[in-house]
Amino acid sequence: MNVKIINKSLNPLPHYATSGSAGMDLRANIEQPIILKSLERKIIPTGLFIELPSGYEAQIRPRSGLAIKKGLSIPNSPGTIDSDYRGEIGVIVINLSPNPITIEPSERIAQMIIAKYEVIDWVETLELEESERSTGGYGSTGKS
Numbered sequence: 001m002n003v004k005i006i007n008k009s010l011n012p013l014p015h016y017a018t019s020g021s022a023g024m025d026l027r028a029n030i031e032q033p034i035i036l037k038s039l040e041r042k043i044i045p046t047g048l049f050i051e052l053p054s055g056y057e058a059q060i061r062p063r064s065g066l067a068i069k070k071g072l073s074i075p076n077s078p079g080t081i082d083s084d085y086r087g088e089i090g091v092i093v094i095n096l097s098p099n100p101i102t103i104e105p106s107e108r109i110a111q112m113i114i115a116k117y118e119v120i121d122w123v124e125t126l127e128l129e130e131s132e133r134s135t136g137g138y139g140s141t142g143k144s
Contacts (some may be wrong), residue, residue: 001051001053001056001094001103002115003051003052003053004010004043004050005048005049005050005051006048006050006102007048008029008047008048008049008088009027009029009045009046009047009048010047010106011027011029011030011047011106014026014027014048018123021049022113023111023112023113024111024112024113025063025108025110025112026046026060026089026108026109026110026111026112027046027106027107027108027109028044028045028046028091028103028104028106028107028109029044029045029046029047029048029063029105029106029113030044030045030103030105031105032105033079033102033103033104033105034088034102034103035100035101035102035103036072036093036095036100036101036102036103037095038095038097038098038099038100039094039095039096040094040095041075041092041093041094042092042093043078043090043091043092043093043104044090044091044092044093044109045067045086045088045089045091046088046089046091047085047088047091048073048088048089049086049088049089050081050089051086052069052081052082052083052101052104052114053081053083054083055116055117055118055119056082056083056114056115056116056117057080057081057117058080058081058112058113058114058115059078059079059080059081059112059113059114059115059116060076060077060078060079060080060088060089060091060110060112061074061077061078061079061110061111061112061113062074062110062111063108063109063110063111066108070094070095070097070101071096071097071098071099071101072093072094072095072096072101072103072109073093073094073096074091074092074093074095074110075092076092078113079091079092081112089112090140091110093110099110100116111137114116
């Protein structure tokens with residue numbers, strides 16, 4: 001699938017690191033390092049603008065290495081970029097560690113996955129079909 005992209009950053013286009021990669025790394029498009037205090041959130045610009053086909057979304061997810069090593073995460077994970085959004089991709093990051101975290105220019109800060117979705121129509125009803133699980137939730141399938 002071809003996707004149009006405008007790159008206003010000095011970074012290379014996002015790409016798959018290996019043939020089995022689901023996500024592509026997004027890089028910080030900043031001129032100076034940004035320091036995040038503990039529990040502080042900021043939107044980090046990427047300099048990227050995309051045009052996704054209808055029926056697709058871009059999901060923005062944390063990078064596992066940054067999460068475990070630094071405590072950097074994405075509070076609305078996965079963040080969704082809709083197919084009709086044409087603005088710059090910004091990544092909302094949060095410092096979950098007790099220590100300040102520095103984000104460097106061009107640092108890989110998140111990963112982006114392109115996913116297909118279905119548009120549905122609701123069908124109102126007064127009852128639902130029974131299932132094996134029924135209304136059990138919140139860990140009910142793990143009980144012996």
